[in-house]
Amino acid sequence: MIGTIVCVDDQAEVRRLLGDVFRAKGGNVVSFDDGEDAIKWLGGNEADLVILDLDLGANRRSGIEICKAIRARLPDLPIIILTGHGTIDDAVAAVKAGAVDFITKDPYLEDKLEISVEKVERIIKHALDRKRLEQENKELRATNERLRKAAGPRWQIVGNSPPMRTVMAKIEKVAAVPRPVLVLGPRGTGKELVARAIHMLSPRASEPYITINCAAVAESLLESELFGHEEGAFTGATKQKEGKFELADGGTLFLDEIGNMSLEFQAKILRVLEYQRFERVAGSESIQVNVRVIAATNADLKQAMADGKFRPDLYDRLAFEVIHLPPLAQRLEDIPVLASYFLVRFRQEVAGITVKEISAEAFDRLAAYDYPGNVRELKNVLERAVYMAQGEVLTGADVDLALPPEAQQAPAPGTGFADDPRLPLPERVDSFEAWLCKDALERTRYKQKEAAQLLGLTYDQFRQRYRKYALGKE
Template sequence: MPLREPDNLIGESSCFLECLEKVSRAAALNRPVLVVGERGTGKELIASRLHYLSSRWEQPFIKLNCAAINENLLESELFGHEAGSFTGAKGKHSGRFELADRGTLFLDELATSSPLVQEKLLRVIEYGEFERVGGNRTLTVDVRLVAATNEDLPTLAEQGKFRHDLLDRLAFDVITLPPLRERKEDLLLLAHHFAVKMSVELGESVFKGFSEYAENQLIDYHWPGNVRELKNVIERSIYLNATDSPIEALNLDPFESPFRPGQSKKPVSSNTPNKAPAGIEFPLDLKQYSQDTEINVIKQALEHAQFNQKKTAELLNLTYHQLRGYLKKYSLIDG
């Protein structure tokens, strides 16, 4: 019995539901499908869904990331090789097309493939035929091809970097995944899903939720890494939350540190004399002056950190909770 597809295709936004509906229609046809989307949008999950909703669902679902294979070895990985066909080829090797016979082959990052591989792919798509590297016997397979890319293939074809005829064959139907920044309605839904799963993994009985500030972070952040980045951010934030309270703020950047290489500030010379602030007139109300100074410094730090409270706390050498105390003390935040 084949494994079920991953259950992470979650969303209620209209653009995402339209995409899933298109996947369901395309799954029933024995035609190539091209899946296009930014990194982290779930192209492999879509390919898996295409396979498991098709009549081939009980047959192999084979995957290969073309960008992860050396160009000289990619042809062998796809089509196999005969013994002695090249240095190190000690025995016959079955390629991914043979392994995927009667099933589905998912090729990720196809835009990185060489012209020779593209030519052989075109022949397999058109006739179902190929030869192993170093072989002269024609093999026949029945494979449905699903390819994925985050590149603009029509532009690459115009530039001569991708075969027009292969693109025509692959693009029987093109499924373009919306980036997460266009799925605002799905952000909290996905975040809660990942948070609950991480809480269970950590042995917690219940997920305490997100603060209003953390929810605003979810909505305002642009998520360049899409769903994959969201999952990492949520899991990291749950893991770092040492209290039983809701997640106060998301840890968006794990590299954020005053000691990050290249980020250190120029040291202040110990010979530089401390100067009193100019413009002070005595007598003065020291308590009020200190309060006004604290408020002014905190406001400037907030602006400098683009109102990221975690960064602001680091700029002021405070803990996050100490900063929250100051913000509430001076009514600089709601609640």
């Protein structure tokens, strides 16, 4: 997409050419034969790119001076300079004046312009991406810092992948809003951690945080657990008991694993959410509370609704904000930070741990497994590897020992057979492919995503080869 392009040239035919080229690409072109007019126009209008002739005619300020003047006012606006002679001196002067590119007016001007504009587009896009990323990283660090202060190191949320950045941004945004939040994700992805973070970052942080695992209690008991009961409500109810809703008054109630409640019970929960009012089991008094509910499940609620097993009205009520935690396999770039974090925590918790750092090869082995148990499983693997290791640096072999047997890889093929003419072609091709992938890994310091990019493969295609050639192993 090209936006508004300002063209400044004293030759009408060049202006026409520029206009034709960029309008054909969907750009909006504004032309001037004089630099001063362009500066004036830029004072009150937005542009995305300026293409500026170096020689704007006798008795006029040169393109270089116009370029400097625009630069001083609009430092982020890219400028491309055109010249008739194309000498080194001109190029140097243009770059010094702040131009991003420099093109000679010759019969190939049209093609050159297109290439140059594409280049500028890329530069702009990169600059924007970088800015956005920096901003997001800053916000992420700030949220985590606040979380560390409010909740202590045990409740830190680690991860820098785009989905985790979205998660952190949502936590930060919804924390202060006293409405339900639904946290979804497969087992071990950090749902409880997120619920705790929302509470700790909310104005209710110093009020109670009560949790209940709805799947762990039979439904007949769940009612009394949540709402309390009066003395004699059922056999064994020897005295009156407050339920979790009452205990959480003023604070937050975390309803974990809400996926399997009966429809009837879901209706009861919905009523409390709507009116913040309920009666104890066998009670007649209506109790009013102020409770913020966070609910979590690893069930597919959309499917459950389609099957008539989850009430859409409860879903709507809970889904004021929905936070999705993707499986770890969809955010492999979080593995190194998570593993390093778990090592630090483990060392703090347990005396006499020898391992102080994790080798590149160990990171690589950690990232080569799929973790059906997600972050919880990664934590266990890392801790077991560290616990069994002997040295100060965790090796790939240490990790292998801690991974489940199904994660063990096939032995690595020999490398360097590619140019052995005695071998059949497929083996030579494989060998060469393995070598290329390994080389890409080394060049990118074992960052698999980048290695895939380097080879022009999709991440999945790269992973296939990674497994096939057992590239995680030395």
